[in-house]
Amino acid sequence: MLISNRIKNLHPYVPGEQPKDRVYIKLNANENPYAPSPAVRKAVLNFVKKTPIKMALYPDPDSLELHEKIADMLNKTGGVLCRAKVNGKNVTPDESDKIPFTVTPDMIYTGNGSDEVLSFVFYAFFDSGKKFVMPEFTYSFYPVYAGFYDIPMDNIPLNRDWTLDTKTMLEHAKKNTGGIIFANPNAPTGLGLKREEVRNMLLQADKDEIFIVDEAYVDFGGESCIPLLKEFNNLVIVRTFSKSLCGAGQRLGYIVASKELIDIVTTVKNSVNHFPIDALAQVSGKAACENVQYYVECSKKVVEEREKFYNFLVQNGFYVLRSQTNFIFVKKEGLSGDDFYKRIKGEGILIRHFNTPGIQDFVRITIGTKEQMEALKKAILKTVI
Ligand SMILES: *Cc1c(COP(=O)(O)O)cnc(C)c1O
Numbered sequence: 001m002l003i004s005n006r007i008k009n010l011h012p013y014v015p016g017e018q019p020k021d022r023v024y025i026k027l028n029a030n031e032n033p034y035a036p037s038p039a040v041r042k043a044v045l046n047f048v049k050k051t052p053i054k055m056a057l058y059p060d061p062d063s064l065e066l067h068e069k070i071a072d073m074l075n076k077t078g079g080v081l082c083r084a085k086v087n088g089k090n091v092t093p094d095e096s097d098k099i100p101f102t103v104t105p106d107m108i109y110t111g112n113g114s115d116e117v118l119s120f121v122f123y124a125f126f127d128s129g130k131k132f133v134m135p136e137f138t139y140s141f142y143p144v145y146a147g148f149y150d151i152p153m154d155n156i157p158l159n160r161d162w163t164l165d166t167k168t169m170l171e172h173a174k175k176n177t178g179g180i181i182f183a184n185p186n187a188p189t190g191l192g193l194k195r196e197e198v199r200n201m202l203l204q205a206d207k208d209e210i211f212i213v214d215e216a217y218v219d220f221g222g223e224s225c226i227p228l229l230k231e232f233n234n235l236v237i238v239r240t241f242s243k244s245l246c247g248a249g250q251r252l253g254y255i256v257a258s259k260e261l262i263d264i265v266t267t268v269k270n271s272v273n274h275f276p277i278d279a280l281a282q283v284s285g286k287a288a289c290e291n292v293q294y295y296v297e298c299s300k301k302v303v304e305e306r307e308k309f310y311n312f313l314v315q316n317g318f319y320v321l322r323s324q325t326n327f328i329f330v331k332k333e334g335l336s337g338d339d340f341y342k343r344i345k346g347e348g349i350l351i352r353h354f355n356t357p358g359i360q361d362f363v364r365i366t367i368g369t370k371e372q373m374e375a376l377k378k379a380i381l382k383t384v385i
Pocket of ligand 1: 113241242251
């Protein structure tokens with residue numbers, strides 16, 4: 001046999017299209033519409049100009065300085081950008097977002113995008129003998145990893161209002177003893193659980209079962225569960241630079257968890273790729289954390305556009321979920337999701353449609369700049385309404 005048996009079980013993730021045939025307005029991959037901060041661009045240019053030899057040398061395998069900067073950023077902002085305030089050069093969290101302990105660098109792990117981080121997390125904490133629990137509709141990479149590592153899943157349907165059925169998730173997790181994962185806020189619904197709701201889940205869950213919360217979108221209005229790390233050693237929080245830190249191109253994701261769990265994921269990393277964060281990503285990541293006020297402003301702009309777009313959709317009779325993210329999940333009575341997507345694409349704008357039974361009536365629309373959203377509204381008024 002030319003290929004391994006394992007290959008037959010792979011069902012790879014299909015990312016939002018990145019077409020080259022014409023220039024589209026891209027509202028299909030939940031990328032941030034803003035470029036990284038000027039300080040990040042300057043740091044990268046300076047690195048290449050002033051220390052070119054570092055391009056020839058291996059980077060720090062443990063990304064220690066980057067971990068220090070991420071920890072600083074979390075302590076400073078409380079872990080939710082759009083509720084943090086910028087006063088001159090200082091950023092302070094909303095009172096309710098303060099983290100009741102100091103996040104230290106040994107509580108951080110970074111990887112090549114949170115997709116890679118998640119892959120290592122699956123390898124480290126889920127087992128082929130036990131089902132792990134996840135919502136039926138959530139980030140569609142989780143089932144891909146389950147297939148890749150041959151870990152059985154237990155998909156729990158959402159409530160009728162598209163929120164997570166936390167009660168059933170917990171019941172199944174107790175029975176399966178294989179751990180839990182969900183995104184909060186969830187994708188593609190955009191709906192989030194409050195920190196207190198997650199805390200209640202953690203209080204009821206077995207303490208020796210892993211509990212993973214993917215906070216890819218938390219900066220746009222969710223509640224971070226980082227403060228809960230004080231109480232729960234089985235909690236792993238996965239985050240990314242791709243959405244709120246305008247860094248999808250640099251591939252940086254991270255975990256916040258106890259040192260013990262971080263060490264375990266680091267062991268997985270060192271068994272696969274010693275250097276997942278290249279030198280340039282370390283430089284730009286550090287600079288992004290140091291310039292968090294810029295990203296606080298970007299997140300606020302995204303949230304502002306989201307709220308305007310939400311109102312526009314409601315006023316025009318769409319069924320819209322109340323997003324806490326940088327995208328909106330929406331459907332129009334009498335119009336298939338596929339048609340919705342095609343009509344908007346015809347106007348030069350890409351949005352995302354999932355051909356998945358149960359959610360195929362919806363489209364997922366990333367929030368762009370004010371100008372992009374104006375163009376989108378025009379396209380909707382012209383072709384969808
Ligand atoms: C975008 C996204 C990720 C992956 O982000 P990368 O860091 O770009 O790999 C992870 N989880 C969820 C829920 C996402 O939406």
